[in-house]
Amino acid sequence: MRRYSRITGTGSHLPPRRVTNAELAAQLAARGLETTDDWIVERTGIRARHFAESDVTSSELALHACRNALEAAGRSASEIDLIIVATSTPDMVFPSTACILQHKLGAAGCPAFDVQAVCSGFVYALTVADAMIQSGSANRALVVGAEVFSRILDFNDRTTCVLFGDGAGAVVLEASDTPGILATDLHADGKHVGILCVPGNVSGGQVLGDPLLKMDGQAVFKLAVGVLEDAARATLAKAGKTDADIDWLIPHQANIRIMQSTARKLKLPLDKLVVTVDQHGNTSAASIPLALDASVRAGKVKPGDTLMLEGVGGGFTWGAVLLNF
Numbered sequence: 613m614r615r616y617s618r619i620t621g622t623g624s625h626l627p628p629r630r631v632t633n634a635e636l637a638a639q640l641a642a643r644g645l646e647t648t649d650d651w652i653v654e655r656t657g658i659r660a661r662h663f664a665e666s667d668v669t670s671s672e673l674a675l676h677a678c679r680n681a682l683e684a685a686g687r688s689a690s691e692i693d694l695i696i697v698a699t700s701t702p703d704m705v706f707p708s709t710a711c712i713l714q715h716k717l718g719a720a721g722c723p724a725f726d727v728q729a730v731c732s733g734f735v736y737a738l739t740v741a742d743a744m745i746q747s748g749s750a751n752r753a754l755v756v757g758a759e760v761f762s763r764i765l766d767f768n769d770r771t772t773c774v775l776f777g778d779g780a781g782a783v784v785l786e787a788s789d790t791p792g793i794l795a796t797d798l799h800a801d802g803k804h805v806g807i808l809c810v811p812g813n814v815s816g817g818q819v820l821g822d823p824l825l826k827m828d829g830q831a832v833f834k835l836a837v838g839v840l841e842d843a844a845r846a847t848l849a850k851a852g853k854t855d856a857d858i859d860w861l862i863p864h865q866a867n868i869r870i871m872q873s874t875a876r877k878l879k880l881p882l883d884k885l886v887v888t889v890d891q892h893g894n895t896s897a898a899s900i901p902l903a904l905d906a907s908v909r910a911g912k913v914k915p916g917d918t919l920m921l922e923g924v925g926g927g928f929t930w931g932a933v934l935l936n937f
């Protein structure tokens with residue numbers, strides 16, 4: 613009998629400090645930068661984001677999200693035999709945030725590692741976990757996206773600092789006789805490194821280069837719109853499904869205009885598009901599991917629904933996962 617992987621529980625966590633566009637605009641005005649709620653809403657769909665306190669790390673946000681996911685799955689941390697964390701804002705250069713999370717969860721012994729694919733990180737991590745479960749090297753995984761992007765924002769650059777937020781989302785992914793994950797499709801094209809990056813690194817104990825986020829928003833926008841449709845179509849073809857089989861489109865939450873354009877290209881009515889970018893901003897690798905958990909807990913996504921998850925981001929990376937929930 614074929615072995616599949618299936619999501620058995622979802623969880624998420626947002627740091628309590630919620631910052632509205634108006635509050636952020638006032639803070640930027642004090643630095644001599646002009647922005648408005650109207651501009652941010654019209655260009656991105658974002659109304660608010662959450663920022664973690666300075667001592668709160670990605671592993672801490674991940675811990676809360678994982679506890680919620682484990683509770684939803686009816687599992688304890690000791691039953692987990694694989695932990696994968698997607699993050700671009702790890703607690704340390706090393707060891708991995710996954711190892712730090714594993715210790716906080718009290719799940720010693722199982723393999724734990726990070727995946728670095730920026731905003732595509734969660735679909736990359738889910739694809740790796742699915743492959744490990746299908747091959748028999750894992751039975752019950754925690755797959756997490758966790759970010760404190762507020763740490764790498766340049767609050768003197770109004771073109772980027774209004775876009776991102778902090779948070780974490782997680783799923784428990786278990787071996788199953790029935791699918792589960794139906795198909796996955798991952799890609800990268802490293803020639804676009806420069807359009808979305810944090811170009812600093814550590815050398816000789818010093819930060820070399822600039823440790824803050826840089827983005828050519830228009831270049832990212834144009835690439836994103838094209839590759840998201842391609843990844844969705846490739847994933848549907850692999851699974852022998854069509855646009856009409858998708859119950860919910862849960863794309864990376866970066867910009868409502870990109871998300872709606874993808875939905876239109878897939879001929880999906882906009883009420884099948886899960887939107888949390890308005891309340892969370894762009895939380896990079898955390899955005900898809902945050903949106904998934906929010907829609908499950910709101911009673912929108914139900915067992916048996918077919919979900920298209922799609923990520924796109926720095927690298928340039930992109931990909932999609934089609935699954936039966």
Ligand code: UT7
Nearest residue numbers: 647648651655731770771774829830832833866867924925
């Ligand atoms: O997570 C990975 C994926 N990331 C993304 O998908 C992000 C993709 N890119 C985007 O979402 C959009 O390109 C942005 C939201 C970043 C920018 O939207 P845009 O419609 O491409 O705006 P723009 O860059 O063309 O800027 C339009 C104007 C410019 O002024 P001028 O040159 O027309 O006078 C900007 O200087 O808006 C100005 N502007 C702002 N104005 C007020 C840029 N940022 C701001 C701001 N407030 N915060």
